[in-house]
Structures are given as C-alpha cells and as structure tokens.
Amino acid sequence: xxxxxxxxxxxxxxxxxxxxxxxxxxxxxxxxxxxxxxxxxxxxxxxxxxxxxxxxxxxxxxxxxxxxxxxxxxxxxxxxxxxxxxxxxxxxxxxxxxxxxxxxxxxxxxxxxxxxxxxxxxxxxxxxxxxxxxxxxxxxxxxxxxxxxxxxxxxxxxxxxxxxxxxxxxxxxxxxxxxxxxxxxxxxxxxxxxxxxxxxxxxxxxxxxxxxxxxxxxxxxxxxxxxxxxxxxxxxxxxxxxxxxxxxxxxxxxxxxxxxxxxxxxxxxxxxxxxxxxxxxxxxxxxxxxxxxx
Amino acid sequence: xxxxxxxxxxxxxxxxxxxxxxxxxxxxxxxxxxxxxxxxxxxxxxxxxxxxxxxxxxxxxxxxxxxxxxxxxxxxxxxxxxxxxxxxxxxxxxxxxxxxxxxxxxxxxxxxxxxxxxxxxxxxxxxxxxxxxxxxxxxxxxxxxxxxxxxxxxxxxxx
Numbered sequence: 001x002x003x004x005x006x007x008x009x010x011x012x013x014x015x016x017x018x019x020x021x022x023x024x025x026x027x028x029x030x031x032x033x034x035x036x037x038x039x040x041x042x043x044x045x046x047x048x049x050x051x052x053x054x055x056x057x058x059x060x061x062x063x064x065x066x067x068x069x070x071x072x073x074x075x076x077x078x079x080x081x082x083x084x085x086x087x088x089x090x091x092x093x094x095x096x097x098x099x100x101x102x103x104x105x106x107x108x109x110x111x112x113x114x115x116x117x118x119x120x121x122x123x124x125x126x127x128x129x130x131x132x133x134x135x136x137x138x139x140x141x142x143x144x145x146x147x148x149x150x151x152x153x154x155x156x157x158x159x160x161x162x163x164x165x166x167x168x169x170x171x172x173x174x175x176x177x178x179x180x181x182x183x184x185x186x187x188x189x190x191x192x193x194x195x196x197x198x199x200x201x202x203x204x205x206x207x208x209x210x211x212x213x214x215x216x217x218x219x220x221x222x223x224x225x226x227x228x229x230x231x232x233x234x235x236x237x238x239x240x241x242x243x244x245x246x247x248x249x250x251x252x253x254x255x256x257x258x259x260x261x262x263x264x265x266x267x268x269x270x271x272x273x274x275x276x277x278x279x280x281x282x283x284x285x286x287x288x289x290x291x292x293x294x
Numbered sequence: 295x296x297x298x299x300x301x302x303x304x305x306x307x308x309x310x311x312x313x314x315x316x317x318x319x320x321x322x323x324x325x326x327x328x329x330x331x332x333x334x335x336x337x338x339x340x341x342x343x344x345x346x347x348x349x350x351x352x353x354x355x356x357x358x359x360x361x362x363x364x365x366x367x368x369x370x371x372x373x374x375x376x377x378x379x380x381x382x383x384x385x386x387x388x389x390x391x392x393x394x395x396x397x398x399x400x401x402x403x404x405x406x407x408x409x410x411x412x413x414x415x416x417x418x419x420x421x422x423x424x425x426x427x428x429x430x431x432x433x434x435x436x437x438x439x440x441x442x443x444x445x446x447x448x449x450x451x452x453x
Binding site: 064067068071072073095118119120121123136137139140141145146147148149150151152161162 | 326338339340342343344347350351353354355356357358360373374375378396397400423426428445446448450451
C-alpha cells in the first residue's frame with residue numbers, strides 16, 4: 001500500500017525507493033567555533049564538503065564521526081541535512097521569543113540558538129522526560145544559554161497563555177521520509193499509524209496556532225511523506241484559524257511543492273509549501289510549511 | 295528546576311571576583327542572568343530571559359546552561375562550557391596537555407600535564423590542548439585528576 005501511495009504522489013517513485021545516502025551531515029556550532037576553523041580541523045580527519053544550501057552545514061564521510069575531540073567539544077552537531085531547513089525558513093531574528101513545541105533531542109533548537117547568537121528566548125518543550133534528558137545534554141553541549149526547557153504535553157501548551165513571535169512545530173510523525181536511511185520501514189508501515197499521527201498533529205497545530213502572536217510565524221515540519229500528516233494537517237489549521245500560508249523559497253536545493261490533491265481534497269495553497277524528496281538531494285524526505293497569523 | 299537565588303549585580307561581581315582570583319582574568323558574567331540552584335550550582339542564561347515567565351511556566355526542567363559549582367573554600371569547579379568561557383582569557387590555573395593525553399582526558403582518564411600556567415597544586419585547573427579548552431581537572435602532585443562528567447566522556451575515541 002505504501003508503494004501505491006508514493007506512486008500516486010510522484011512520477012518517480014522508483015527513484016524514491018532506490019535513494020541511498022552515502023554522506024552524513026553535520027552542522028558547525030558557531031556558538032563555539034567558526035565554520036572555517038571547524039572545516040580546517042575536520043579536513044585533516046575526514047572527507048568533507050560544504051552543504052550548498054546552508055553555510056554552516058557540511059557533508060562528511062567517515063566512520064565514528066561522534067568519536068573525536070571536535071564532537072566532544074560541541075564544535076559540531078550531527079544533524080540530518082534536510083532537518084536544518086525548518087529553522088532557516090523561520091525568518092529568525094536575534095531577539096525573538098521562540099517556542100519549539102516538540103524540541104527533543106534538540107538539533108533544531110540548538111540551531112535556532114546559534115542563529116539567534118544566544119540572544120532572545122527559546123522555550124524548548126517536550127513531553128517525554130527521557131527525551132528531555134537528551135535535549136538537556138545537547139543544549140548544554142552546544143552552549144545555548146537562551147533556552148528554557150519545559151515538560152508540557154504540547155497539545156495543551158496554549159493553556160500556559162504564552163504567546164510567541166515564532167513557533168517551530170516539528171511534529172512527531174511516522175518518519176516515512178527516513179526511508180533513505182532505513183529501507184525496512186516499508187515493512188513496518190501501517191496506515192493506522194498515519195491516521196493516529198495525523199490526529200496528534202492536528203491537536204498540536206491547534207495549540208501552536210493559539211500560541212502565536214499577531215503576525216507571528218509558525219513553521220510546521222515533519223519527516224513524513226504522508227499527505228495526511230502534512231497537507232491535511234495544514235488544511236485543518238487553515239479552516240479553523242486566522243492564518244495564511246507563506247511561500248517558501250530556498251536556494252541551492254531541489255524542492256517540490258506540496259501535494260495539491262489527495263483523497264478528493266484539494267489543497268490550492270500547497271504550491272507555497274515545500275517537500276524535500278529523498279531522491280532529489282540524497283537527504284531524508286521532509287515537508288515544510290510556513291504559516292503567518294493574520 | 296528549583297532556582298534558589300537569582301544573583302544581584304553585587305553577587306555577580308562577587309562571583310567574578312572569585313573567578314579572577316582563581317583564574318587571573320575578568321569574565322563578564324553581567325552579560326548573562328546568573329542564578330543558583332541547590333548545592334551552590336551556578337547557572338547562566340540569556341539576559342533576555344525574564345524570570346517572571348516562571349509564574350506561568352510551572353513545568354520548567356532547565357534554564358540556560360550549567361556554569362560551575364561554588365565550593366566552600368571560594369573556588370569554582372567549572373563545567374566544560376564554564377571553562378570555555380573563562381579559559382579564553384585565563385592566566386592562572388591553566389594546564390596544557392598534548393594531543394595524546396587529550397584523548398585520554400576525553401575518555402575519562404587522569405593525565406599528565408605538558409605545561410603549567412601559574413597552576414596551584416590541589417586546585418581546580420582549566421585543561422587546554424593547543425587552542426582548545428577541553429575541560430577542568432584538579433592538579434595533583436604529578437597528574438591532573440579528571441573531572442569530565444561521565445555523560446560527556448567518549449570512551450572509544452579516534453585520535
């Protein structure tokens with residue numbers, strides 16, 4: 001069923017299933033080191049190349065990239081290349097008040113902290129205490145002093161009454177975009193899981209919309225390719241809240257727009273959202289949509 | 295996270311004075327909000343964090359980053375990140391180790407110093423390897439006692 005669904009979504013389904021990832025990706029932590037200095041240090045040990053779409057991102061080849069002094073020192077963070085994109089489209093400014101609703105393990109949170117140069121405030125929230133431990137570790141290691149880690153069920157975060165200029169909702173998902181790293185996920189794929197996640201994602205986006213200030217930006221992302229977890233969730237929010245989709249434009253990376261029609265539902269706005277397909281850039285698959293509160 | 299005390303400007307100056315006495319440099323902690331939790335642990339956070347927010351955010355797990363622990367003898371055991379902030383300018387209680395020893399240090403072993411900069415025995419020292427500040431230790435008679443937290447050690451590391 002998964003294959004049929006992919007074939008319905010894109011004309012190059014075979015390429016989707018065949019995509020392989022040779023290079024790992026890392027992000028320089030400019031809170032601790034300049035990208036140039038990191039590059040110099042790592043070039044001596046690994047094959048490394050710059051990421052065309054993000055100046056602080058690098059592709060790297062080598063075993064045990066988490067077992068060297070630079071990693072120990074927090075000079076870089078191992079982060080999937082496509083997962084560096086959601087913070088980049090948030091129009092982040094130094095003094096912003098940001099909520100990262102599902103923050104653990106903290107790759108995007110620490111990227112945001114870095115982009116804000118340790119100024120402003122980031123509320124890094126997660127529901128799971130065990131995942132919060134990883135988040136805490138990564139924030140400390142990154143030297144990100146502008147983060148407040150909270151432990152709320154994000155579906156009810158709006159009950160705190162907090163409002164933010166920028167919200168990142170990198171929602172929990174079925175992670176079908178990770179197929180490039182794990183082909184076995186096809187065997188485990190179940191439609192009921194997609195539906196279950198979609199229900200959760202709708203509850204999360206509802207809370208996120210309630211937490212946005214006027215003109216505030218909400219970036220919704222998942223590493224799933226399922227329209228139920230992406231376009232349908234955005235459509236749900238558009239019908240209930242005074243928000244609009246803003247066009248995302250990224251350079252030096254191949255993106256496609258969102259799915260315009262699925263299960264008889266039409267998503268006219270989907271040309272403004274982006275999908276990163278694994279076969280296009282040899283990254284994980286991602287869906288990213290930027291919403292602004294009117 | 296149970297905040298015991300948010301430090302006033304005067305109290306921050308006192309911490310800065312202790313750092314200066316121990317590490318021979320002025321560190322601008324005034325650029326941060328500085329607060330303490332139990333066991334005299336010192337934390338630093340962005341100045342943009344208004345602590346009034348915690349009237350609303352009850353389920354707060356952590357704020358900012360751990361800077362170090364104030365000891366009764368007016369010494370500070372710095373975290374790795376604390377050492378990175380202080381170590382850039384430190385002129386006292388600094389030890390240099392070579393790359394081979396640095397690998398052992400990251401693995402959690404005690405190591406031998408290559409060079410000492412105004413380091414006092416049985417005192418906390420900032421450990422450097424070249425330009426990199428790699429943590430803190432205690433300078434003993436003929437070795438540096440390792441203070442890298444277990445969670446940060448990398449047991450199998452590439453040289």
